[in-house]
Amino acid sequence: MKYKIYPREQIRQYLLFDVISVVFLCYIVLRSDTIFGFWGNLLLIMLFLFSFYIGLWYRDGRLLASSLLGFSVITIFGIYVELNILFYGLIFADLIGRAKSKVHIGIGIVAIALMFFIVQWKTDGSLFKQEFSILLPIMVVQLILPILIYIKERAKSLKGELEIANLQIEKLIQQEERQRIARDLHDTLGQTLTMIKLKSELTARLIDKDSFEAKQELKDILTMTRRALHQVREVVSDMKFIPLESEIENSRKLMQSVGIELIVKKGDIPLLPSVTQTMLALSIREALTNVIKHSKAAHCILELDVIDHTLLIQIKDNGIGLAKVQSGNGIQSMKERLRVVQGTAVVTNSPRGGTNVMLKLPIYQTGKENPTS
Template identity: 50%
Template sequence: MGLRIYPKEQMKHYLIIDAISVVFLIFIVLEAESVLVLPVRLVLLAIFLFSYYIALWHRDVRLLLAVLGGIAILTVFGVYINPPVLLFGFIFADLLGRAESHWHRGIGIAAIGGMFLTVFFMQSKVGFSWAHTFLLPVMILQMVYPLLIYIRSKNLHLKDELLVANHQLEQQYIEEQERHRIARDLHDTLGQTLTMIKLKSELSAKWIDHDKEQAKKELLDILSSSRIALKQVRELVSDMKFIPLDKEIEQVRTILIQAGMEATVEVVEEPPLLSSVEETMLSLSLREAATNVIKHSKATRCQIRLTMETDAFTIRIADNGIGLGHVAIGNGMQSMKERMQALLGTAAMEDGETGGTVVTLRLPLRHHERGGIK
């Protein structure tokens, strides 16, 4: 585990600003003329930086103590070096807005006000200057700033919770659609077979006393139908299992090559982190698209292309076959569309610009924008 110097979640927005602020503060404190001797200034700066570092990593009472320590150091600098140094109080006002306790936040805000009032009082003994007037709005801003940071953080937290809730609703919707699809598949596949078994059983019961050979034939048909039903159940259960997209792509490529085609896979951008349902749905749709290419396209070449758009992940299956022509959309394409619609995505089939057929599977990525939701 590496040494953590700066919080990762703040690095993007605050690291450069904090580094510049600290460098300027050190420069001002060391270059200004003051009754404070250099060793004292160095010790105070060290305490200031230590307080800042503690406040950077904590949100509990240690944050409050660190803020109070930093404010005390700034008060000394404001009195004995230069009142505008109080501008650097924004460093702690920002961190104070992330405190877990409202009490800690209130005490810190009161301390910021006390810092300014102390400096104003001490400086009034040596004469009123423009700096006092300039620092009054700064004092108000620093006292309000923690509240603004807290409100902003609260809103971001609520937004994240809303995204998580929306993602859960989407997953529930997907699962519900998949249940409907499974029910439909069971009805379409097993329904006919079981109906046949029922009819054959009734015929067997009628023939058993009159024509044993015919009854035996009917029973053999029932046995055959039962085996078909068992096979259909196994296929449906197999479809319900998790199918990794990367393995399915490789398997589809192998099948296309075995069918005598030149099959290539182009990954323009790696897919995002997908849920098990999303990967399975995409894999089944890709499998169906490849099956259609083998059965109907008469193609010699097929390309699978994976790309990332600004708001969607896309799989494009293009062949150089005979194209759509007047061929009606079959059950395979309808199945792909239903699966992608369950993911709030789309499945489209069209003629290619240079011939052949292009199938495009498009999965929207609204809930993949934040990494916490997967």
Template identity: 50%
Template sequence: MALWNRDWKLLLASIIGFLLITILAIYEDIFMLIFGFTFADLLGRAKSKWHIASGILGMAVMFLIVFLATTNSLALVDSQVLVPMMIIQLVFPILIYFVEKSKNLQNELTDVNTQLVQQEERQRIARDLHDTIGHTLTMIKVKTELTTKLIDRDPSSVKQELNDILATTRTALKQVRELVSDMNFVSLQTELHHCQQLLQSANIKTTIHNHCPKIVLSSVEETMLALCVREATTNMLKHSLAQNCHMQIHCRTRQYTIAIQDDGIGLEQKGLGNGMNSMKERMRVLQGDALFEDNTKTGTKVILSIPIQDGKEPPS
């Protein structure tokens, strides 16, 4: 009852315990009072301060009764031990109470900090939606209203306006993807480094050459490429039996390309598995492509390519 309840039942159980300890201390051994520490610890976990105070009072009465009943047989050495024991037991519930209160406050503080972090994240997402998607949707609304007016006045201009609306819609879709990707962002450089360590731990010597480090990719592009590199590395570990791997990043003819070459047994009789299909799907989303070249003598080569967006070309 004392363990399961922290209300009046705990106090009642403690009082009963003090009564039993009193009887045992008087008729068996006075040092049975040491079991009072058990109930002193439980009392400190009570929810009500009045219950704790009442329990301490009951504990003091227990010691008083035992001392009065055993005064004649109580040796000097025993009294020197029992008095400190009594003081410690009387203070122990208060100490436990403050320890428990400190733990509860720490848990509440952790919960509050978690809520603050979540609130800040919500505000960031709301701000991003307002600054990006909201502006783009406003442009679509204005363009649509203008097109509606031009249908009767200037039908020849309607096609151009519709093309502008289509382009703006694609921009909005891209912004949505980037916002979602920001929430699940995977760094390409971090993933390349991780894959290099993973391959080398499997005794596959790996080299990485980035020939265009100044290219800045969008978060969705970087995440998609990083996931494809991860998939290619997983396939290599599972099937290639390779000893060497070379990864190169190039920027040619407005294409950002990652080439992953191993010297394993190739893809013969394996076909395109789910991993390769997923790489193709990810590259297709970015208007890019994933190519797979295999040869039983030279190994497998995975080529991931996406178009370089305007303003992101490497300096000449």
């Protein structure tokens, strides 16, 4: 199992600040002479780092538990090391604001207040003495910060929902486009092919009776065949091609915008026909849309590889799975799209939690088709 140290989407904004904060904390605590001794101080630092790590990766009850543990360690440091370490409560105040439950956020805010008042009580201080009056604004900031972070995360979530709505609108447009193409094929190409069939039957009857008339009919058939080919090219040129690579990159940005980390593992994939890429891209889009809307996941893995002349695409998340989600049209849409290119789509619960979507497609050719031929 591969363990990750720090969320990729937070590296630019938080990594440098967190590293500097941890280094200073280790320096301050390990050089302090407390009743716990060096090894006791080191153990408390390890508990702090463990709580911080869990808080980075989870948004459920584990985030609340790790934040409470972190506030407890900071309280001990504030009593036995120095008051200024209470500044480190800002780290967990930021994390608890990212919790999905308002109740968890409320409990975290109460824990922040208790942290300050316990330190004040144990050190026989007063919030109105100079040493505590300096920390009073920091306490207020830590009490307000989870609420501000929650509002910010909620705004990001609404942005993601707007992206999903736009995708749904795009799907409706595509459905209308497919219906338009079907009408065009029926009204134009269907009529032309019917005329070719009738003239071919007539030519077969005339070929022995009137060769001159048969030749005229063959010329008409040739003209109609060219017209049919032209009509096919017009219809195909109007179809929207969705490259697989482009869809994966767009999906990565979309997942990041709603706070879900998308990890892409891609093997050596051959060049696929345009129609195949479009069907796979739409299926991946549908699966990831379901992850965003229903899974409550924090991580999602997209794996693409070719095994025994079969393209395998797996989409795995660490969410709540299928048990608590009502099935809709999304799964059926994936199956229908894969059926068009002789593929299959299977959606199951993962043994470790979450949902596993498996798309399978036999690879018959590696060359890309020419849509106009």
